[in-house]
Amino acid sequence: MCKLLVLCCALLSVSTQAALWSITYPRALDDKDLRTEYPLAVLTLALEKTGVKYKLRPSDRIMLKGKALRQLKENREVNVVWSVTDAQREKDLLPIRIPLTKGLMGWRVFLIKDTQKARFDRRFSITDMRDFIPVSGEEWPDTKILQANGFNVFTVASFTDAYDILESNRADFFPRSVVEVENELKAGYFSSDIILEPRHAIYYPTAMYFFVNKGNTTLARLIETGLKMALEDGSFDALFFSSYESTLKNLKVDERDIIFINNPLLPPQTPIDDATLWYRPANIAQ
Incomplete structure (x- = not known):
């Protein structure tokens, strides 16, 4: 384990480890809406890596993304949301800058x-x-x-x-x-x-992050620590490829004509230069 992860783990106090973390995320539209499956799997992986006690539960009501982000900003109903980032969202909320789907x-x-x-x-x-x-x-x-x-x-x-x-x-x-x-x-x-x-x-370059309320720095540090541990030991990439490798093949991403466009909303803090955090098709120069 690298020195950074040792430091991160040290920051998780005994009281943090002992507490039961109740984490509420936005409820999906219906049982057919599978968009929550992978982000929840990543969140579960991160929390498992930290060793904390936790309970994940959906919000009492269905929330579209905009509503969920507003509720998170006001510290109501949900305490974690996954979303594509932009400068305004990073101003309103606390991002955990690890791209969940590798771009x-x-x-x-x-x-x-x-x-x-x-x-x-x-x-x-x-x-x-x-x-x-x-x-x-x-x-x-x-x-x-x-x-x-x-x-x-x-x-x-x-x-x-x-x-x-x-x-x-x-x-x-x-x-x-x-x-x-x-x-x-x-x-x-x-x-x-x-x-x-x-x-x-x-x-276009973009990232989907976990976001928490700006005042919830302890939860942010907890999730970030778990994600970094999963990246370090390879379990993050294992989950990513087990979830999406067949999809990328089925969609023939490597064979498509790609039109590149700019993303003026991408915040400057985006870790775009860390190649380990991003997926690139085989037909695109690394």
């Missing part, structure tokens, strides 16, 4: 209406892509990123609304991260005439 939230494939497939069957430049209208959530950092790169984004209140927008031809594609799209395809949130576009992907 996969920035690898975006497209859901489209099957009648639109022929329009996507060629190589695109970023200029070409701006002729297409993406649909995205009103409060998502992804929306601001797309807008900053010149896209005319159709915004919706929740991700399930986006499928209706595709169905009605008010938008051309729904960019979904590679960690989300397979579960959504299986969950049946939309009709069979919405399909996965097979050729393209967009990439």
